[in-house]
Amino acid sequence: MRKLLQATGIILVASALLLLMQKWLMPTAAPVAGANNTIYFYNWGDYIDPDILAQFEEETGYRVVYETFDSNEAMMTKVAQGGTPYDLIVPSEYTIEMMRDEGLLMPLDHSKIVGLENLDPRFMDQAFDPGNEYSIPYFWGTLGIIYDTRKYSPEDVAQWRNLWEPKFKNDILIYDGARESLGIGLLANGHSLNTKDDAILHKVARDLTGFMANVKGILADEIKMYLVQEEVGVGITFSGEAAMALEENENLAYHLPAEGSNIWFDNLAIPASAQNPEGAYALINYLLEPEIAAQNADYIWYSSPNQAAYDLIDPKAREDEMLYPDDEEIARLEAFQDLGQETTILYNDLFLELKLAP
Amino acid sequence: MQRSNSLLAKIYLVLIFLILYAPIVYLIVYSFNSGGTMNEFTGFTMEHYQNLFADKRLLSIVLDTLLVALLSAFVATVIGTAGAIYIYSVRRPKQREHLMSGNNLLMVMPDVIIGASFLILFTYILPVPLGFWSVLLSHIAFNIPIVVLMVLPRLYAMNPSMLLAAEDLGASFGQILDRVILPNISSGILTGFFMALTYSLDDFAVTFFVTGGGFTTLAVEVYSRARRGVSLEINALSTLMFLLSLVLVVLYYSIQMRDARSNKGGRSHA
Numbered sequence: 034m035r036k037l038l039q040a041t042g043i044i045l046v047a048s049a050l051l052l053l054m055q056k057w058l059m060p061t062a063a064p065v066a067g068a069n070n071t072i073y074f075y076n077w078g079d080y081i082d083p084d085i086l087a088q089f090e091e092e093t094g095y096r097v098v099y100e101t102f103d104s105n106e107a108m109m110t111k112v113a114q115g116g117t118p119y120d121l122i123v124p125s126e127y128t129i130e131m132m133r134d135e136g137l138l139m140p141l142d143h144s145k146i147v148g149l150e151n152l153d154p155r156f157m158d159q160a161f162d163p164g165n166e167y168s169i170p171y172f173w174g175t176l177g178i179i180y181d182t183r184k185y186s187p188e189d190v191a192q193w194r195n196l197w198e199p200k201f202k203n204d205i206l207i208y209d210g211a212r213e214s215l216g217i218g219l220l221a222n223g224h225s226l227n228t229k230d231d232a233i234l235h236k237v238a239r240d241l242t243g244f245m246a247n248v249k250g251i252l253a254d255e256i257k258m259y260l261v262q263e264e265v266g267v268g269i270t271f272s273g274e275a276a277m278a279l280e281e282n283e284n285l286a287y288h289l290p291a292e293g294s295n296i297w298f299d300n301l302a303i304p305a306s307a308q309n310p311e312g313a314y315a316l317i318n319y320l321l322e323p324e325i326a327a328q329n330a331d332y333i334w335y336s337s338p339n340q341a342a343y344d345l346i347d348p349k350a351r352e353d354e355m356l357y358p359d360d361e362e363i364a365r366l367e368a369f370q371d372l373g374q375e376t377t378i379l380y381n382d383l384f385l386e387l388k389l390a391p
Numbered sequence: 392m393q394r395s396n397s398l399l400a401k402i403y404l405v406l407i408f409l410i411l412y413a414p415i416v417y418l419i420v421y422s423f424n425s426g427g428t429m430n431e432f433t434g435f436t437m438e439h440y441q442n443l444f445a446d447k448r449l450l451s452i453v454l455d456t457l458l459v460a461l462l463s464a465f466v467a468t469v470i471g472t473a474g475a476i477y478i479y480s481v482r483r484p485k486q487r488e489h490l491m492s493g494n495n496l497l498m499v500m501p502d503v504i505i506g507a508s509f510l511i512l513f514t515y516i517l518p519v520p521l522g523f524w525s526v527l528l529s530h531i532a533f534n535i536p537i538v539v540l541m542v543l544p545r546l547y548a549m550n551p552s553m554l555l556a557a558e559d560l561g562a563s564f565g566q567i568l569d570r571v572i573l574p575n576i577s578s579g580i581l582t583g584f585f586m587a588l589t590y591s592l593d594d595f596a597v598t599f600f601v602t603g604g605g606f607t608t609l610a611v612e613v614y615s616r617a618r619r620g621v622s623l624e625i626n627a628l629s630t631l632m633f634l635l636s637l638v639l640v641v642l643y644y645s646i647q648m649r650d651a652r653s654n655k656g657g658r659s660h661a
Contacts, residue, residue: 034569034573036577037573040584041465044465045465051454055451055454055458058451059451073604078612078616078617079616083446100605101607101611101612101615102615103615114510116510116513116520117521117603117604254617258428258430261428261430281428
């Protein structure tokens with residue numbers, strides 16, 4: 034009995050110590066009387082320069098509670114379920130549509146946003162959110178081909194269609210996503226990435242079985258590592274990932290195929306359930322400031338949609354055509370739209386069949 | 392024959408330990424890599440440890456995680472021990488069986504289902520805002536069955552005549568609990584506590600659903616960082632946590648050994 038009491042004491046003392054350390058580490062800022070000064074920011078993991086949040090807190094007196102998620106679906110579930118206090122979230126394009134249709138987003142009051150004109154008009158008014166009624170772009174990027182320049186020439190990967198050639202046998206890694214993977218087939222056959230036609234999709238899936246023979250693996254973030262270590266010659270992944278891989282291995286190159294490709298956007302949006310929309314606007318405005326946007330882009334190393342920030346971004350990134358492709362290439366890119374539940378299921382089923390096929 | 396057997400056993404053991412510890416050693420080695428990734432070892436640096444100690448948010452998450460683990464394991468141990476004693480005291484075998492299957496059902500239920508149910512509970516039924524309390528409550532809940540499972544065998548290993556004897560001598564329930572039951576099952580209680588502690592530390596699925604309001608645990612944070620490739624800061628953190636658990640385990644065993652030795656000494660004197 035005494036032993037158990039001793040153990041209880043130790044546990045309680047340890048807990049108290051932890052609490053004290055916590056208080057010492059993160060002194061809670063004295064709340065401004067009467068004002069709601071806490072902003073709950075729900076973002077992807079490691080997707081903002083932490084210094085920016087500290088600067089923002091210091092300059093404005095707001096306190097930012099930063100929380101992270103790892104997928105659009107997980108984030109949407111949390112927001113839809115309620116009971117969450119998030120004031121600012123970062124959904125990708127198709128999620129904006131889904132959340133808007135379920136009434137989960139607050140329409141943006143453009144008169145409260147300062148610096149909207151800093152954003153590149155090419156990335157505004159997209160099909161997933163006409164007039165930027167609910168969202169403004171935070172970062173963007175593309176889906177393309179990374180290849181080993183010692184194994185293949187640029188002509189070898191000029192088009193998606195080239196990847197069907199037998200010389201790529203067992204030498205391609207693709208991204209584990211139904212829309213990304215079926216998208217390769219759709220583009221190679223001259224269709225839109227947002228095709229909803231069942232017959233076309235089935236045909237494309239049949240066509241992709243030839244391509245799958247060349248595929249060595251279906252992975253996610255590991256793709257860049259395998260390319261760096263030269264385990265494979267070709268990987269299909271996102272520009273941000275590619276930038277990291279190219280940094281590590283100078284024999285790699287990134288290419289957007291001639292048939293076009295996917296452009297993705299992560300966007301700032303305010304949930305309908307936000308407790309502190311004023312604070313969210315303040316944070317949005319801060320992130321739109323050119324110096325801050327540039328600082329953030331230099332930290333994350335993805336493409337910033339902030340035109341005014343462009344000249345302030347690290348020249349190494351700015352001059353990188355992988356991160357900032359020219360107008361001609363951007364014109365060939367297409368963003369994902371929400372397909373509706375039925376077609377989404379069809380995409381998933383077809384992709385699953387492709388994965389299972391020998 | 393005996394010798395070769397033990398040699399085989401030793402090789403087998405070494406192999407198992409190699410497989411178990413190789414990834415951890417690999418992780419620890421790369422926490423000192425100046426290259427910044429796990430691709431290639433380019434040189435020694437302490438940079439990742441400096442980054443770790445500069446990252447106050449991550450450190451505060453570690454503290455929160457430990458706090459939740461300690462408190463939830465503690466409360467679950469108290470409730471679970473009481474529950475185990477109750478199950479032990481139930482006379483009708485049928486009823487006892489039902490109670491046990493109720494307990495085991497919670498053990499085998501997928502974490503995702505438990506997490507989703509807690510999310511529904513906390514948002515629709517109990518008005519607990521997502522954050523520290525929701526995480527603590529759900530961790531206590533999924534830790535209780537583990538403690539029950541650890542304590543029950545100790546109860547059944549007890550000699551029932553001791554209880555009868557204590558009753559015959561006129562001991563109240565409180566006295567029986569204090570003098571007979573608890574001392575006999577204390578090792579089971581401690582094991583239950585430590586199991587609950589580790590369960591709480593590494594749970595991702597349940598915790599994911601019930602975190603919110605700026606409160607998060609290490610498992611959830613590391614998982615959401617993984618999208619951009621886990622930075623070596625996480626390696627540094629894992630290294631420190633590994634060392635800490637090593638120290639704790641060594642401490643725990645040395646205390647046990649000391650207790651065992653002093654017990655033996657006492658008996659020989661008597």
